[in-house]
Amino acid sequence: MTKYEPDLSRLFHALADPTRRAMVTRLARGPAPVSDLAEPTGLRLPTVLRHLAVLEEAGLITSAKDGRVRTCAIVPESLAPARSWIDEQRALWEDRFDRLDAYVTQAMRETET
Amino acid sequence: MTKYEPDLSRLFHALADPTRRAMVTRLARGPAPVSDLAEPTGLRLPTVLRHLAVLEEAGLITSAKDGRVRTCAIVPESLAPARSWIDEQRALWEDRFDRLDAYVTQAMRETET
DNA sequence: GCTATAGTTAGCAACATGACTAAGTATGAA
DNA sequence: TTCATACTTAGTCATGTTGCTAACTATAGC
Numbered sequence: 001m002t003k004y005e006p007d008l009s010r011l012f013h014a015l016a017d018p019t020r021r022a023m024v025t026r027l028a029r030g031p032a033p034v035s036d037l038a039e040p041t042g043l044r045l046p047t048v049l050r051h052l053a054v055l056e057e058a059g060l061i062t063s064a065k066d067g068r069v070r071t072c073a074i075v076p077e078s079l080a081p082a083r084s085w086i087d088e089q090r091a092l093w094e095d096r097f098d099r100l101d102a103y104v105t106q107a108m109r110e111t112e113t
Numbered sequence: 114m115t116k117y118e119p120d121l122s123r124l125f126h127a128l129a130d131p132t133r134r135a136m137v138t139r140l141a142r143g144p145a146p147v148s149d150l151a152e153p154t155g156l157r158l159p160t161v162l163r164h165l166a167v168l169e170e171a172g173l174i175t176s177a178k179d180g181r182v183r184t185c186a187i188v189p190e191s192l193a194p195a196r197s198w199i200d201e202q203r204a205l206w207e208d209r210f211d212r213l214d215a216y217v218t219q220a221m222r223e224t225e226t
Numbered sequence: 227g228c229t230a231t232a233g234t235t236a237g238c239a240a241c242a243t244g245a246c247t248a249a250g251t252a253t254g255a256a
Numbered sequence: 257t258t259c260a261t262a263c264t265t266a267g268t269c270a271t272g273t274t275g276c277t278a279a280c281t282a283t284a285g286c
Contacts, residue, residue: 005131012129016122017274021198028205035232045233047275054273068232068283076206079199085134086192086199092141093189130244147263158263160245167243181253181262 007059011082014058019043020051024060024074031073034063120172124195127171132156133164137187140174144186147176 014020023037038048052072055061060079063072127133136150151161165185168174173192176185 005134008134009129009131012125015198016125016129018118018122019274021118021121024202025205028202029209033232043274044276046235046277049234050274065233068281070233074202074206079202083196083199085128086196089137089141089187089192092138093187096142132244148261156244157246159247159265162264163244178263181251183263 005081005085008081008085010058011060011079014054014060015082017051017054020055023051023055023072027061027072027074031071033069033071037072118194118198121194121198123171124173124192127167127173128195130164130167133168136164136168136185137173140185140187144184146182146184150185 015024019041022040026032026037026040034045034048034052037052038045041048043051052061052063056063058078059075061072061074063070065071128137132154135153139145139150139153147158147161147165150165151158154161156164165174165176169176171191172188174185174187176183178184
């Protein structure tokens with residue numbers, strides 16, 4: 001089962017910023033150089049680079065340099081742990097209601113004459 | 114389509130902390146008073162209260178006071194926006210590959226004698 | 227080789243976060 | 257009424273985050 005999960009923290013933290021989410025969305029459509037990612041943000045390059053570093057440390061993107069251009073790309077399935085955690089919570093919740101339901105059903109049965 | 118979404122930022126931010134995730138997991142099993150939530154964390158009450166406030170501001174939990182006990186409960190479906198965003202990214206990604214695939218298929222067809 | 231382009235590094239300021247202690251309030255029980 | 261319980265509020269502190277500017281490096285094109 002789920003244990004320490006510092007990676008989940010980094011993943012969710014990376015996604016908690018609108019600029020970074022926009023970058024992920026952009027990269028979901030295909031790889032792009034740093035400048036292209038910076039352009040729509042209105043932020044300076046060093047700032048953009050920090051955001052990219054956060055995304056990379058979270059495992060959401062990779063990047064490689066070719067000549068003087070660094071191209072970034074999304075890492076497929078990197079969102080899977082986040083999705084799984086969310087699904088787990090829903091499962092716990094539903095399980096709880098199933099049991100509540102069973103309890104109520106049982107109680108009603110016992111109330112019957 | 115998705116636009117500003119400051120709520121998504123708050124949601125992901127709230128989930129970016131292991132203590133808070135543990136609280137959500139605990140509450141997924143059923144409501145609990147503040148003290149019960151505090152106990153396994155090893156944290157002081159004021160700290161726990163701040164975490165709960167973050168969760169509440171993110172819309173993940175609700176709480177109500179009965180006598181001197183405040184009982185917290187999870188808000189069902191509050192994770193839905195996070196889940197949707199993640200699914201959207203995957204959809205974009207898959208769409209991109211469908212198109213890549215179509216392109217390659219087309220290219221191969223044109224290469225055929 | 228010179229120059230423009232595309233990143234990169236270093237360092238700083240402002241604010242946010244997560245923990246704490248100390249002191250206060252409100253309620254249930256004796 | 258008195259006391260313990262269950263928060264609650266206020267205030268502090270260390271650290272982390274997000275933005276910036278300035279100065280630097282490396283490569284492509286002429």
